Amino acid sequence: MKRALSLFALLFIVAACNNEEKHPDSNLHITGEIKGLKKGKLYIQQLRDTTLTTLDSIIVNGDATFDSYLNIDGPEMLYLFLDRGQTKSIDNSLPFFAEPGEMTINSTNENFFAKAKITGSENHKMYEDYLKMKSRFTNKNLELLEQSMEAEKEGNTAIKDSIDKQMENLLKKRYLFTVNYAINKGDYELAPYLVLSEVNDVNIVYLDTVQKSMSPKVAKSYYGELLTEYIAERRKAVEAAKSE
Structure with missing residues (x-):
């Protein structure tokens, strides 16, 4: 039995080595x-x-x-x-x-x-964790949206305005959650990706904070460099608006 297991393990290693040789790049x-x-x-x-x-x-x-x-x-x-x-x-x-x-x-x-x-990716594992929390915000927003539409149908302006205010606050909470999540994951490429894909229109102060939290390795990654370029473009747009 031990010989059979040893032979199987050897064959597995050989097969893995052969695959690496076939795909060296x-x-x-x-x-x-x-x-x-x-x-x-x-x-x-x-x-x-x-x-x-x-x-x-x-x-x-x-x-x-x-x-x-x-x-x-x-x-x-x-x-x-x-x-x-x-x-x-x-x-x-x-x-x-x-x-x-x-x-x-x-x-x-x-x-x-x-x-x-x-499986096999720490970035993806954290991305799934983020999506689970984001779904809570999404579900609550849908619930409030339904209530807002019902209030509008009934002509109850006061209730509709109150619900719309709750939706606005919920959006702010989702943005802050995303920014904080990215800050806490500054050692992972997921951090700049989330900011660029989920909250790219957030106040530039928050973008700066996320950028400063990135490790040197992440800052040089594809999404890290994209975030740096995006912040520079946002700054130029702000300066251009001031000079008009």
Whole structure:
């Protein structure tokens, strides 16, 4: 039994070494399974300057498992797109915060987005934690919106104004939560990404605070440099407005 286990372990190591030799330029290996998917295509995409670029495409024909070898400059948000061959399919895009190393993405054909389980990335784990808290703000906002519409229908202006004020305060709380979350995660590339994607119109004072909280490594990352450039553009716009 011990010999069999040792042989299995040896074969596993050899297989891993062979894969590394076949993909010497890759620094990210993604494996996974889309249960229930019999036939279709998977695309791993990268967003650059508002344009999605395909980094890898995988044909699924009978075997729902997949793997992909990529080379990325550093941690960043990528997208796993599922083409089921159905033009009306909307549950087909899965964002994931990729990191160099080994990652696993498992999901199902019927609930591609909702049932996704992603491991191997600390940035993505924290991103999921953020989304859970954000969903609370979103759900509360929808609840207040429904109440506001009902008050408007009944012609009750006082109640509607009160509810609208609550919605405004809730938005401020979500913005502050996002900024504080980013500040506390200054050692991770997720920090500048959240600010740029979730609250880029926040007061520039908060943007400065997030920027100062970033570690040197994060400041030099793709999103770190984007945030620095964005803050500079915001400053120029403020100065231009003052001179008019």
